Amino acid sequence: MPQKATPRHRAEVPRRQRRLRAALIAVVSLALVVGIGVTLVYRKLDGNLSVIDADALIGGDRPDEASVKATHKPLNVLLIGSDSRLGSDIGGDSSGLADTVILLHLSGDRDRAYGVSIPRDLMVERPACTNADSGVEIPASNGLEQFNAAFAYGGPACTMKTVEHMTDVRIHHFVEVNFNGFRDMVDALGGVPICVPEEVNDTYGKIHLRAGSYEADGRQALDYVRTRTAISDNGDVGRMRRQQAFLAAMTNKAVSLGTLVNPVKLYNFLDAATKSIRLDDGLDSPAKLGGLAKQLTDIGLDNVQFLSVPFDWWPEDRNRLILTEDADELWDLLREDEPLSRRLSTDVITAAEPPTKQQPPSGSGEDDPGAGASTTGPEPGAGASTPAQQEREERARENGLCA
Known part of the structure; x- marks a missing residue:
């Protein structure tokens, strides 16, 4: 007798089960591989970090928190660029000082940020x-002393205090x-645009830069x-201004x-950064650093601003600076999580339009309708610079920026 044929749908059931089982095994295997990879990546970044307990070093007598209602807590982060040259081929002396200190304020609603340079x-x-x-x-200073001595004496916690x-x-x-970390972070971004108004050849610091606008490695x-004096007439003040332009x-x-x-x-960016940074234990993991960085994405570039604390020359020594009364207004705004006032905003640099590319020349600026974007000089018959343009160009020359 001929064998009875097996119904087709019954034969397909085991095959369908086998396919589902294979797919499930593939998904589970992929999840395990990804999970292990993420864990290894996290451990690698976490192992890069150098952390100190800043709160314990500072002590208990601290300013109060801002009493504002917002989605997040307003944050004030001190960014410190140290002049350590360990493990690098960078010229000059390593004096253990803070070359750059910027107080970065992130508003509680995370819709604005401004960085205040402290000379x-x-x-x-x-x-x-x-x-x-x-x-x-x-011991505390006996009277006034240079701000960057705090870092030399006590490191970042003393600077915070x-x-x-x-x-x-x-x-x-x-x-x-430090220097190595900064350099690696720039390379991780594939370079950052700068504008150098004139060629720089500093044999002491081993600094050589060609003039013009280009992507800097x-x-x-x-x-x-x-560089301090090679392209600016006012030393560290000009360098501070260039640092603001670069960070923007x-x-x-x-x-x-x-x-x-x-x-x-x-x-890639965090891997470059975490190899050469120190931070407090409140930011002691890649997850915390990455989470803070992602909060910045909601802030429009127009609302990321850089400025200098208001200062004047110290009467006792023209190579030193003192705060002006306008600095009190700035500290009040920071303390209360308020936007910058119109007066303090007059000379800010924004991340939307940082002055790191050559601007139109005199006579073809924003006050000149139909101005072109040439950087070779004004066209024949072009109008003279306005007083505002002349003032802007003079400040740019003093600071080593392109006008």
């Missing part, structure tokens, strides 16, 4: 500090980046923000590339 030559009263490395107690003493503003975190960028351009590049929201780009 290294500012004369301040330094409170007693504990050295972060040795644990040695450092000095800023709090000067401003009565609570500092929540610090991030210290890590070494060129470091030279650009480090760097923020623009990171946001424009989607670095802060792209996992691969963010990893």
Whole structure:
């Protein structure tokens, strides 16, 4: 007798089960591989970090938190660029000082951020500090001394304490980046645009920069923000202004590339950054750093601003600086999480349009309708510069920026 044929749908059931089982195994295997990869990546970045307990070093007598209602807590982060040259081929002396200090304020609603440069030559009263490395107690200054002495005596925690003493503003975190870290971060972004008004050849610092607008790699960028007298007439004041311009351009590049929201780009950037930074234990993991960075993506580039604390020349020494009364207004705004006033906003640099590319020449500026974008000079018959343009160009020359 012929065998009875097996119904087709019954034969398909085992095959369908086998396919589902194979698909499930593939999904589980992929999840395990991804999970292991993420864990290894996290451990690698976490192992890069150098962390100190800043709160313990500062002590308990601290300014109050801002009493505002917002989605997040307003944050004040001290960004410190140290002049450490360990493991690098960078010229000059490593004096253990803070070349750059910027107080970065993030509003509670995360719709604005502004970074306030504090000059290294500012004369301040330094409170007693504990050295972060040795644990040695450092007595308070006897009168005024240079601001960057706080970092030399007690490291980043002492710098935080000095800023709090000067401003009565609570500092929540610090991030210290040395020369190598800065250079690697720029390279991780694929370079950052700069504009050098004239050729630089500084044999002491081993700084050589060609004139013009171009994408600077890590070494060129470091030279650009480090040189003091080669392209500016006012020494550290001009360098501070160039640092603001560069950070604005760097923020623009990171946001424009989607670095802060792209996992691969963010990893490359954090890997470069975490190898050469110190920070407080409130930012002691890649997840915390990445989470803070992603909060910045909601802030429009127009609302990321950089400025200098209002200062004047110290009458006793023209190489030193003192705060003006306008600084009190700035500290009040920081303390209350308020936007910058019109007066304090007159000379800010924004991340939307950082002055790192050559601007139209005199006679073809924004006050001249139909102006072109040439950088070779005004066209024959072009009008003269307005007083505002002349003032802007003069400030740019003093600071070593392109007008």
